[in-house]
Amino acid sequence: MKHAPRLAWTAVTAAVTLAMAACGSETPAPAASTAGGPKLAVVATTPEVADFVRNIGGDDVAVTQIIKPNVDPHDYEPTPADLQAIATAKLVVKNGVGLEEWLDRTIESAGFSGTVVDSSQGVTLREGGHHEEEGEHAEEEGEHAGEEGEEHDPHIWHDPRNAKIMVTNIQKGLAAADPSRAATFATNLATYSAEIDRLDSDNAAAWAKIPQTDRKLVTNHDAFGYYIARYDLEFVGSVIPSLDTSAELSAKQLTDLVAKIKATGTTAIFAESSLPPKTAEAIAQQAGVEVVAGEDALFGDSLGAPGTPEGTYLGAERHNTQVIVDALAG
Incomplete structure (x- = not known):
């Protein structure tokens, strides 16, 4: 993962200091909720966590x-x-597991005095993703969340069971920050958890229609490990051989991935919405398979546009399952 250059970070800190000083005590109060009283001001890091x-x-x-x-x-x-x-x-709510490497210094620079909720607490983590330096498979399961590091896969939300843990952590954080609304948050948690259960059940039913030998996945980067483990798929490889997006395929890795796609009978490479499909298209051409991209690109690190079904966690995950299952079913 990349860090912001020191000079750029200094400039950002200086700019916000001046802006906050100019605002002084005129910062507007949060809008009132429908139940009366000001809304709880929450910063969420990622689209999934915000949803x-x-x-x-x-x-x-x-x-x-x-x-x-x-x-x-x-x-x-x-x-x-x-x-x-x-x-x-x-309140600041984060995904955790090292996904937001920039957050700690941002919080320090902002002078934040509230509570940080790590939504990953209690999730069983995968170690090292599907790629090691030598190209060997890593262990499927890792340590429990809380011991963050680059060796842990941060894409935890792709297993709906993990999403339920995340929203439970969020509910606890909201209730602690605003005890007067704890009962409402608990009711919302129960309703939303049932929707996540339905998503998991629907995903499993969709995959049950695909023969085990056809459940092969090649993606832009190694973001779907938890999804793969949950629905018993075979990970063939990724265009970017890493849990993050900063790595690149070497010539040998590219050749090996093309060979593996051909040898396993994999039929498609799935692009992701937040990454350009150019390299995936080049590999697909060499391997003689299709690239699933454009409107059908998977949501690996992000969600869709606000106001669309894919702009929500549930909608994006349903989109991913439908796109992959439809492509593999031919």
Whole structure:
């Protein structure tokens, strides 16, 4: 994962300091909720986490989402607006597992004095993804969340069972920050958890129609390990041989991936919405398979546009399953 250059980060910090000083005590209060009283000001890092907070918090939270749709979270550089939002929030909710490497220094620069909720707490993590330096498979299961590091796969939400843990952590964080609305948050959690269960059941039913020998997946980067493990798929490889998006295939790795696609009878490479499909298209041409891209690109690190079904966690995950199953079913 990449870090923002020191000079750029200094400039951002200076800019937000000046902006906050200019605002002084005139920062507007959060809007009132439908139940009365100000909404709880929450900053959420990723589109997935922000959607979780909106579903659990409902009309009682005012959510500022830092990373917008189709922006790569692995290579994000915070803006002055991000620091201002964090400085005035009561709660910051993150994905965790090292996905937001930029967050700690952003919080420090913003002078944030509230609570940080790590939604990954209690999730069993995969270690090292599907790729090691030598190209060998890593262990499927890792340590429990809380021991963050690059060796752990941060794409935990792709297993709906993990999503249920994440929203439970978020509900606890919201209730602790605003005890007067704890009952409402608990009711919202129960409703949304049932929807996640339905998603998991529907995914399993869709995959049950695909023969085990045809469940082969090649993606832009190694973002679907939890999904693959949950629905018993075979990971053939990824265009970017890494859990993040900064790595590149060597000539040998490219040749090996093409050979493996041919040898396994894999029929498609799935592009991702937040990554360009150019390299995937080149590999697909060499391997003689199709590239699933454009409107059918998978949501690996992001969600779709706001206001669309894919702009929600549930909609994006349903999209992913439908696209993959339809392509593999021919």
